[in-house]
Amino acid sequence: MYSGPAVAIREVHKRYGDIHALKGVDFTIDQGEFFGLLGPNGAGKSTLINALAGLVRLDAGQMTVLGHDVVTGYRDSRRLLGVVPQELVYDPFFRVRETLRFQAGYFGLGREVETWIDELLDALNLADRATANMRALSGGMKRRVLIGQALVHKPPVVVLDEPTAGVDVELRQQLWGFIRRLHAEGHTIVLTTHYLEDAEELCDRIAIVDHGELVALDTKRDLLARGISRTLHVYSEQKAPKVPDKLRDKVKRIHDYCVELRLERDRDSIVEVLDALRDAGTRVCDLRVEDDDLEDVFVQLTGRSRQ
Amino acid sequence: MGGAWWLFYKEVIRFFKVAFQTVLAPVITALLYLLVFSHVLEGRVRVFEDVPYTAFLIPGLMMMTIIQNAFANSSSSLIQSKVTGNIVFILIAPLSHLELFTAYVAAAMVRGVVVGGGVFLLAVWYVNVPIYSLAVILGFAVLGSAVLATLGVIAGIWAEKFDQLAAFQNFIIMPLSFLSGVFYSIQSLPPLWQTVSHLNPFFYLIDGFRYGFFGASDVPVVLSFAVTLLALLMLALLALWMLGHGYKLRQ
Numbered sequence: 001m002y003s004g005p006a007v008a009i010r011e012v013h014k015r016y017g018d019i020h021a022l023k024g025v026d027f028t029i030d031q032g033e034f035f036g037l038l039g040p041n042g043a044g045k046s047t048l049i050n051a052l053a054g055l056v057r058l059d060a061g062q063m064t065v066l067g068h069d070v071v072t073g074y075r076d077s078r079r080l081l082g083v084v085p086q087e088l089v090y091d092p093f094f095r096v097r098e099t100l101r102f103q104a105g106y107f108g109l110g111r112e113v114e115t116w117i118d119e120l121l122d123a124l125n126l127a128d129r130a131t132a133n134m135r136a137l138s139g140g141m142k143r144r145v146l147i148g149q150a151l152v153h154k155p156p157v158v159v160l161d162e163p164t165a166g167v168d169v170e171l172r173q174q175l176w177g178f179i180r181r182l183h184a185e186g187h188t189i190v191l192t193t194h195y196l197e198d199a200e201e202l203c204d205r206i207a208i209v210d211h212g213e214l215v216a217l218d219t220k221r222d223l224l225a226r227g228i229s230r231t232l233h234v235y236s237e238q239k240a241p242k243v244p245d246k247l248r249d250k251v252k253r254i255h256d257y258c259v260e261l262r263l264e265r266d267r268d269s270i271v272e273v274l275d276a277l278r279d280a281g282t283r284v285c286d287l288r289v290e291d292d293d294l295e296d297v298f299v300q301l302t303g304r305s306r307q
Numbered sequence: 308m309g310g311a312w313w314l315f316y317k318e319v320i321r322f323f324k325v326a327f328q329t330v331l332a333p334v335i336t337a338l339l340y341l342l343v344f345s346h347v348l349e350g351r352v353r354v355f356e357d358v359p360y361t362a363f364l365i366p367g368l369m370m371m372t373i374i375q376n377a378f379a380n381s382s383s384s385l386i387q388s389k390v391t392g393n394i395v396f397i398l399i400a401p402l403s404h405l406e407l408f409t410a411y412v413a414a415a416m417v418r419g420v421v422v423g424g425g426v427f428l429l430a431v432w433y434v435n436v437p438i439y440s441l442a443v444i445l446g447f448a449v450l451g452s453a454v455l456a457t458l459g460v461i462a463g464i465w466a467e468k469f470d471q472l473a474a475f476q477n478f479i480i481m482p483l484s485f486l487s488g489v490f491y492s493i494q495s496l497p498p499l500w501q502t503v504s505h506l507n508p509f510f511y512l513i514d515g516f517r518y519g520f521f522g523a524s525d526v527p528v529v530l531s532f533a534v535t536l537l538a539l540l541m542l543a544l545l546a547l548w549m550l551g552h553g554y555k556l557r558q
Contacts, residue, residue: 057557076401078401085395089391091388093320103400105309108313
């Protein structure tokens with residue numbers, strides 16, 4: 001049993017003409033992790049994933065899947081890897097079950113895979129559409145077939161490239177339920193997503209790439225702790241609480257009985273802020289502190305919003 | 308070979324699913340050529356001694372159909388997969404470039420030979436066609452479909468849109484197959500055009516194939532065999548290089 005990392009990315013470089021898409025990215029993903037790969041559009045996330053799947057050729061560096069080099073040991077690395085592509089791609093010539101059966105065939109699987117295909121169709125709520133042509137499926141169903149195709153050879157490492165892009169809320173919840181189940185069964189999950197709240201909810205560790213470089217790699221908790229600011233909600237007994245001049249530039253907004261202040265984690269003391277408010281005549285009756293979420297951390301690290 | 312067999316099987320199922328378009332239509336087209344040309348030219352053109360024009364025409368039409376359909380199958384499957392994007396599912400599978408090549412080429416050969424066989428089966432109702440050597444007929448059918456299937460792989464990988472593939476088909480495959488001696492013996496051409504025809508690799512396919520039926524040909528059958536085999540080897544090397552380097556397939 002191989003005990004090394006599920007995915008190892010070593011000093012990888014990729015250039016497209018003048019664009020240096022990956023600049024020496026280097027990190028590992030452990031077996032059994034739920035790993036998030038985040039970054040703005042064009043940051044290099046898809047290039048990384050595509051290189052792992054053999055769709056992109058690296059200029060330098062090395063990638064392995066459970067110890068197998070994706071170039072020299074591509075047969076093994078591809079058998080161990082399932083990739084759900086970002087685009088909703090399908091072959092309009094075939095039915096759902098045929099699509100899955102052919103995909104399993106490419107991996108050299110024989111008749112024994114039929115039972116697993118039935119299980120997959122059930123798990124993905126596609127059993128009643130098994131004989132439907134791919135063209136006849138809704139977008140959400142096509143998305144689920146893509147997931148089925150990625151899992152049909154039972155890969156221990158599953159990469160999902162923006163699996164919920166353009167998917168409605170109900171299906172999103174269903175997909176996450178299914179992916180959580182895969183993770184609980186021992187699969188290593190690598191996820192890229194635009195929805196930071198999804199990454200925040202699901203991932204153990206998160207890497208943020210930007211301009212082809214790794215700008216952060218940490219556990220979710222430590223990454224969130226990097227947020228340099230937080231919001232203090234102070235509730236007063238009287239309407240429109242009074243705020244002293246020295247706190248004016250920290251006020252986010254004042255409404256009814258509440259004033260919201262943006263405090264910097266290292267510089268501003270909550271006690272001093274409360275003292276200043278009381279001195280100005282505000283009678284504080286309650287307060288609440290809200291930490292930055294992943295979105296704020298993301299914006300601070302990449303210097304831009306995720307859109 | 309498991310994975311390659313499934314890709315081959317998928318490719319064969321793919322064209323049989325649209326058999327009206329991929330099998331029946333080209334057979335009918337070839338028969339229409341046969342009806343029209345034989346009606347107009349029978350008795351006016353004599354190519355080989357003792358061979359009526361209509362019988363002479365059939366091997367040419369068969370090979371032209373084999374050529375065009377073998378090319379169409381591999382090239383259109385590849386470009387459709389590329390344009391729709393579903394080719395990623397083939398590229399992420401653990402298939403070597405040799406396996407990809409074999410699967411696409413073999414499936415295209417099946418289509419070429421099935422359609423060519425269809426033309427023969429219907430044509431023999433119409434006119435008596437002699438068979439001089441079945442081995443030569445089958446050999447050239449296999450070789451011809453392999454050459455064009457390989458060319459289809461090359462064109463399918465190279466083309467980025469349907470328009471480019473159509474250009475390849477209409478400006479290279481069609482003229483070369485029409486001007487290769489399907490409808491006439493190149494002996495009947497002026498000397499300049501005879502020389503030009505000898506530069507057309509499709510000419511050797513049709514001439515060798517025809518030898519299998521009549522035991523007579525414009526050039527020695529061994530030469531035709533050698534030229535087509537050489538063409539197949541060179542094209543196969545190019546196609547394998549493209550697949551091996553991920554040319555236009557893997558960035």
